């Protein structure tokens with residue numbers, strides 16, 4: 531927080547410190563419990579968190595890993611993805627989605643997004659699948675809204691492709707009555723501190739309802755061991771440690787209430803900003819958002835961001851450049867007009883549950899006064 535004397539504190543896009551303070555007593559106790567236990571990696575806390583997260587997902591298997599990027603990578607590898615394979619995803623995501631795909635040796639195939647939701651467009655996916663052999667489809671449930679999963683699942687099934695859901699921004703989101711992460715063969719979650727369910731360091735998980743796939747993932751996250759000290763297949767080290775697991779166990783029971791608070795704040799913004807000229811977020815029919823971000827669009831995005839900054843509100847730009855236009859992943863053969871227009875116009879205003887009602891009122895006023 532930057533406090534200029536005589537001014538109110540700046541309101542940040544994300545505030546993991548507030549997430550700690552809201553549960554400080556319980557987190558401190560959980561951390562002390564782990565420190566005294568003498569067991570710090572893959573122990574009781576991790577196993578209990580995996581059980582509790584699986585219960586939250588309404589049944590299945592959770593495999594805790596080191597972070598969301600490795601959750602994606604391990605899930606792809608467990609699905610058999612390797613060099614020469616193609617994996618379909620979107621261009622408007624955090625770089626990590628593509629980092630993970632390319633780490634397996636596979637090539638990303640970029641699918642255009644829907645202009646209203648900024649999520650993978652099923653019609654565009656259908657066109658890609660008709661001409662390209664794709665091993666796995668990775669829809670990204672961006673900003674806290676699930677992609678159009680019933681249609682994406684049907685298309686993938688018809689073309690023999692598996693589905694890996696990138697749920698890093700969608701803990702608790704629903705579509706057609708189902709939780710994000712329960713549609714595809716497997717789902718990847720991140721518990722980076724700013725996520726809707728955030729640790730106080732790095733963390734991630736792979737979720738699946740397939741027992742054999744869960745078994746494979748458990749081996750892969752620890753050197754390929756299926757029994758201690760004996761590797762029977764490929765693996766690496768990607769473990770969720772006991773401190774982070776214990777902290778996540780404190781925070782998980784509050785996830786639904788915190789998501790509800792995000793929705794309540796979003797509802798106030800939607801009610802207040804109809805006349806601002808901003809394109810406001812759209813929730814598709816049958817979906818329940820968890821507003822990881824409250825992302826709006828405007829052609830004069832940079833002027834908006836400056837105007838809000840002058841009024842003490844920090845807006846994030848997620849994401850300014852499609853992954854296929856970033857130097858490390860540049861692809862001259864890809865042009866997706868809707869994706870590029872979205873990246874040029876988006877900005878996200880603070881919507882996290884650490885905001886007080888007074889903060890929310892300040893954000894509302896800053897946007898109303900900041901109109902450019």
Ligand SMILES: *Cc1c(COP(=O)(O)O)cnc(C)c1O
Nearest residue numbers: 597598599624626627698720722
């Ligand atoms: C945060 C995020 C990731 C990566 O998670 P890390 O834990 O930072 O590795 C992947 N995909 C999306 C959509 C994300 O938001």
